[in-house]
Amino acid sequence: MTLSWSDRVHCVAQSEIRRMTLECARVGGINLAQGVCDTEVPAVVRRAAQEAIEAGYNLYTRYDGLETLREAIASKHEHFAGLAVDPEREVIVSAGATGAFLTACMALLNPGDECILFEPFYGYHVSTLEILQAVPVFVRTFPPQWTFTVEDLERVRTPRTRAILVNTPANPSGKVFTREELESLAEFAIRHDLFVFTDEIYEHFVYDGLRHISPGAIPGMKGRTITISGVSKSFSVTGWRIGYCICDAQWAETIGFFNDLVYVCAPAPLQMGVARGLIDLREDYYAALAADFQLKRERLCSALQSARLTPRAPQGAYYVLADLTNLVGQTSKERAMDLLRRTGVACVPGSAFYRGDAGESFGRFSFAKRDTELEEACRRLERLKP
Ligand code: PLP
Secondary structure (H helix, E strand, O other): OOOOOOOOHHHHOOOHHHHHHHHHHHOOOEEOOOOOOOOOOOHHHHHHHHHHHHOOOOOOOOOOOOHHHHHHHHHHHHHHHOOOOOOOOOEEEEOHHHHHHHHHHHHHOOOOOEEEEEEOOOHHHHHHHHHOOOEEEEEEOOOOOOOOOHHHHHHHOOOOEEEEEEEOOOOOOOOOOOHHHHHHHHHHHHHOOOEEEEEOOOOOOEOOOOOOOOHHHOOOOHHHEEEEEEOOOOOOOOOOOOEEEEOOHHHHHHHHHHHHHHHOOOOHHHHHHHHHHHHHOOHHHHHHHHHHHHHHHHHHHHHHHHOOOOEEOOOEOOEEEEEOOOOOOOOHHHHHHHHHHHHOEEOEEHHHHOOOOOOOOEEEEEOOOOHHHHHHHHHHHHOOOO
């Protein structure tokens, strides 16, 4: 038999996150590896989805989403990002931010096109580019600011560079891009005529009084920015698969056609649930969410500190990178396994976020957990105290 896999298979090999999740389940541990936000779903969102099923929202929707939801997304974006959006022509509802990014890349990138990403990166971004034979090109950033200069971008740019990807707030570093950084990135993108993909899924998880700035709202950027976000994290509905892409009408329709091809549409009643949440939940909801997660961040950082796993408190998102070098092992995988054996707490080895060996000294811990479970994880970590 000569049957075999496609050349694409290496892009979806067992991820470190999935591997640690399995290892964690095997020992009955607490999983701080996966960014699954299992906090409460807002009641209005749950109720509206249930009511939508009863009201008959059970069929295919328009390929780019129900009008009510597109309108709610446009007006929320206008409110928070300060950018006017046409709900009829500039919003595509997709299967999560993941679906929005995939279909945007399908519409806009050719095989061989290069996309600049900041390292440490989110693995799905890299794999998505690679299955389409686009080429990720990395600009490494360093703590504590995880910043970059235009020279860093120029150094990796080639005639094949077609896009740059910004994840703000970032997974795994927690970096919240500043206005100055985004302005210099915008100047670079305009000068070289690049698309800018943004992933703003953590837009409401910002701490210490910082503010999320949506790169598409920087003057001159609207026409080239593909803004991607969703509600998986902010409404704790990772399993609903509702996200979206906002971009200029000239790109949106074709991205929508790819969305139609791959997903047909996002789940109809869940679109209604999310729309109700976006309409009813106001600034106080998001402010309370950020305040709650800031407390979780504090609790986890303090436990990591007392376990001598020195943490870097993130500015945003809900992950902490912590130094694992006091654990047994030569690599981040060995150290993460040592931690799991000794405490029953799983983290993601830092190697998952880099191409080379720059991630070997640390691990990523998620604090998107209910308080009781986070508390138990922290107690277990604190037992490592020398
Ligand atoms: N983007 C980033 C940076 C993420 O960390 C995640 C989930 O961990 C996602 C997107 C997934 O978003 P969605 O559930 O909307 O596909």
